[in-house]
Amino acid sequence: MNARLSPAIVEASIPHVQPECGTCQSHELNWCHAALTQCRAALIEPVPVDQPSHTVPARRIICREQDLHDAVPVICNGWAASVVTLSDGSRQILSFLLPGDLVSTTLLFESRPNCLVEAITEVRFRTFKRSYLKALVFEHPHLFDKLAQAWIEEKDRADQLIIDLGRRTADERIARLILNLAQRLAQRGMAAPACATSAMEMDFPLRQHHIADATGLTPVHVSKVLSEFRRDGLIRISDRALTILDPAGFRRVAQAR
Amino acid sequence: MNARLSPAIVEASIPHVQPECGTCQSHELNWCHAALTQCRAALIEPVPVDQPSHTVPARRIICREQDLHDAVPVICNGWAASVVTLSDGSRQILSFLLPGDLVSTTLLFESRPNCLVEAITEVRFRTFKRSYLKALVFEHPHLFDKLAQAWIEEKDRADQLIIDLGRRTADERIARLILNLAQRLAQRGMAAPACATSAMEMDFPLRQHHIADATGLTPVHVSKVLSEFRRDGLIRISDRALTILDPAGFRRVAQAR
DNA sequence: CGGCGACTTGAAACGTGTCAATTAGCGTGG
DNA sequence: CCACGCTAATTGACACGTTTCAAGTCGCCG
The missing domain is CATH 1.10.10.10 (Winged helix-like DNA-binding domain superfamily/Winged helix DNA-binding domain)
Structure with a gap:
C-alpha cells in the first residue's frame, strides 16, 4: 500500500519512526508520512522531525500558546482536543483531534493559537518546525493540495459546529x-x-x-x-x-x- | 495615498474600475486593488476581472452554490452575509461581509460552499476567476501572505463565534x-x-x-x-x-x- | 476500608422561545 | 392624497429546554 522508508536511512537519522507511525498511516492526510517520504524523495536531510515523538498521559496539556512559537504538532496516536477556557472557568472545545490530524492549519502561518491542546487519552505526537514544514509544502504541490484540503475541512467543521450551537x-x-x-x-x-x-x-x-x-x-x-x-x-x-x-x-x- | 493605476491602461481593458474601487481601497486586504496592481506590475493582461462589477439590491442573493464553480466574489461596497438555511427554515449567519472582504478564503481552493451569500444593503461586488486569482497568489508572495492572514482571521472569527454560541x-x-x-x-x-x-x-x-x-x-x-x-x-x-x-x-x- | 471522580436522577430556577396583539414606517396604487 | 398591505419592531403572558443544586450510586485505587 504505502512505500515504506528504507530502514537504513530512517534508522540512521531518527530511530523508531517507522514502527511508531504504523498506526496512523491509514489516514489520508498523514503529515508525518507525507513529510518523511517527500524528504526522502527529494533527498533532503535531516528529516524535519525534531524528536522521535512525545508521549503524554491523558488529561495533560500538550501545548500552550507559548509552546507553539515555532512548533506545529501532529497527533500520531490517541485523542486530543483544542480547548479554550473562559475567565469564569467554563470551557469550549473547538475540535477533537484524531490520529493523523495536524493540530491546526493556521499554525503553519502564524504562532498565535488562542487555545490549548489537551490530551484526552494518552497521546503520542510529533512536532514539526514551522519553517521547515512550510517550505516543504511550498516545494511539493502534492503537499500543498493536502494542506488546502485540510484547511477546507477544518473550516467546514467549524461552520457546522456554529450551526449546531446556534440552531440545534x-x-x-x-x-x-x-x-x-x-x-x-x-x-x-x-x-x-x-x-x-x-x-x-x-x-x-x-x-x-x-x-x-x-x-x-x-x-x-x-x-x-x-x-x-x-x-x-x-x-x-x-x-x-x-x-x-x-x-x-x-x-x-x-x-x- | 495609493498608487493609482494609469487611467490609459485601465480604461482600455475594464472601464470604471478606478472610480468604483475608491471606496474600499482603505481596507488593508483589498483584493481588487492588490490583484489589479499586481497584474499591472507583472504586465499581465487582461486584468482577471470578469466584468466591471455587479450591483444587487438589498435582500437579494449574491451567489448560490452552483454559481461558484469558478467564481470568487469580493465585496466592493455594502454589507452582505453568508447564510445557511436549515430544512425547517431556521437560518444561521456564519459571517458578515464588509467592503474589501473576500467571501471565503476556502473558495480559492474548492467550489463547494455550503452557504448562500446574501446582500444586506445594496451591494456592489466583483467576481474573480478562481484559477486566475489562485495563480496570482502563487506568483506573488505578498499576495500569498495576505491570503494566509485572511485565512487566519476567518478561522479566528469562526472560533470566536463558536465560543459565543456555546458559552455566552x-x-x-x-x-x-x-x-x-x-x-x-x-x-x-x-x-x-x-x-x-x-x-x-x-x-x-x-x-x-x-x-x-x-x-x-x-x-x-x-x-x-x-x-x-x-x-x-x-x-x-x-x-x-x-x-x-x-x-x-x-x-x-x-x-x- | 475510605476517598475520589464519573455518572445518574430528581426538583426547582432561569433564560430563551413561542404566540399573540399592537404600533410604526414605507412604498404602491387607486 | 389617502387607503392599503407589507415588513420591522415592541411588549406581555406563557411554555419549554436547559441549567443549577443536591443527593446518591458505582467503580477504581490507594
Whole structure:
C-alpha cells in the first residue's frame, strides 16, 4: 500500500519512526508520512522531525500558546482536543483531534493559537518546525493540495459546529457529534461494523464533560440525553467503547432539521 | 495615498474600475486593488476581472452554490452575509461581509460552499476567476501572505463565534457582535468617534432578524435585549445608524466572562 | 476500608422561545 | 392624497429546554 522508508536511512537519522507511525498511516492526510517520504524523495536531510515523538498521559496539556512559537504538532496516536477556557472557568472545545490530524492549519502561518491542546487519552505526537514544514509544502504541490484540503475541512467543521450551537437542540448536537466522530474514525479504519447488523462500533474515550464542553451543554444534561438515547435503543456505551445500534434512527435524531 | 493605476491602461481593458474601487481601497486586504496592481506590475493582461462589477439590491442573493464553480466574489461596497438555511427554515449567519472582504478564503481552493451569500444593503461586488486569482497568489508572495492572514482571521472569527454560541448569554453575544462589527468598520475607516465623548458611531444596516440569525437567538429576544441596552444608556440605534454611547460599559457587558 | 471522580436522577430556577396583539414606517396604487 | 398591505419592531403572558443544586450510586485505587 504505502512505500515504506528504507530502514537504513530512517534508522540512521531518527530511530523508531517507522514502527511508531504504523498506526496512523491509514489516514489520508498523514503529515508525518507525507513529510518523511517527500524528504526522502527529494533527498533532503535531516528529516524535519525534531524528536522521535512525545508521549503524554491523558488529561495533560500538550501545548500552550507559548509552546507553539515555532512548533506545529501532529497527533500520531490517541485523542486530543483544542480547548479554550473562559475567565469564569467554563470551557469550549473547538475540535477533537484524531490520529493523523495536524493540530491546526493556521499554525503553519502564524504562532498565535488562542487555545490549548489537551490530551484526552494518552497521546503520542510529533512536532514539526514551522519553517521547515512550510517550505516543504511550498516545494511539493502534492503537499500543498493536502494542506488546502485540510484547511477546507477544518473550516467546514467549524461552520457546522456554529450551526449546531446556534440552531440545534441538545439531542441533535450530541447525536451529530457522535456521528461526526464515527465518520472520522471510519476514514481512519478505527470504527468497525459490529456483528451482522448495520451497527457501528468504535473506541470512545470521551468523558461526558468532554461532550458537554464540545456541545455547549452541561455535563448533567449530557448525561440525561445519553440515558434517553440508551433507553431508545439508539446507542450503547460501555467500557470506553460506543456502539451505534440503530444508525438510521440515530441519523434521524441528528437531522431533525 | 495609493498608487493609482494609469487611467490609459485601465480604461482600455475594464472601464470604471478606478472610480468604483475608491471606496474600499482603505481596507488593508483589498483584493481588487492588490490583484489589479499586481497584474499591472507583472504586465499581465487582461486584468482577471470578469466584468466591471455587479450591483444587487438589498435582500437579494449574491451567489448560490452552483454559481461558484469558478467564481470568487469580493465585496466592493455594502454589507452582505453568508447564510445557511436549515430544512425547517431556521437560518444561521456564519459571517458578515464588509467592503474589501473576500467571501471565503476556502473558495480559492474548492467550489463547494455550503452557504448562500446574501446582500444586506445594496451591494456592489466583483467576481474573480478562481484559477486566475489562485495563480496570482502563487506568483506573488505578498499576495500569498495576505491570503494566509485572511485565512487566519476567518478561522479566528469562526472560533470566536463558536465560543459565543456555546458559552455566552444572549446579552454577551449581541454586545460582542456589535463590538466586532464596530472594530472591523473602524479598520476600514467606516466608524467614527462621535462628539467629544468616547462614543463611537457607525452605519448599521442590520435588521434585528440579522442579529438573531447571527447570534442563534430569536428576533423577539433580540428586540428585548436591545431595548434593555437602550434603557441602560449603552447604545442608541436610529435611522440605520448605531452609536455606542458607553464603550466601557458596553465592553463590560460583552466580556462578562 | 475510605476517598475520589464519573455518572445518574430528581426538583426547582432561569433564560430563551413561542404566540399573540399592537404600533410604526414605507412604498404602491387607486 | 389617502387607503392599503407589507415588513420591522415592541411588549406581555406563557411554555419549554436547559441549567443549577443536591443527593446518591458505582467503580477504581490507594
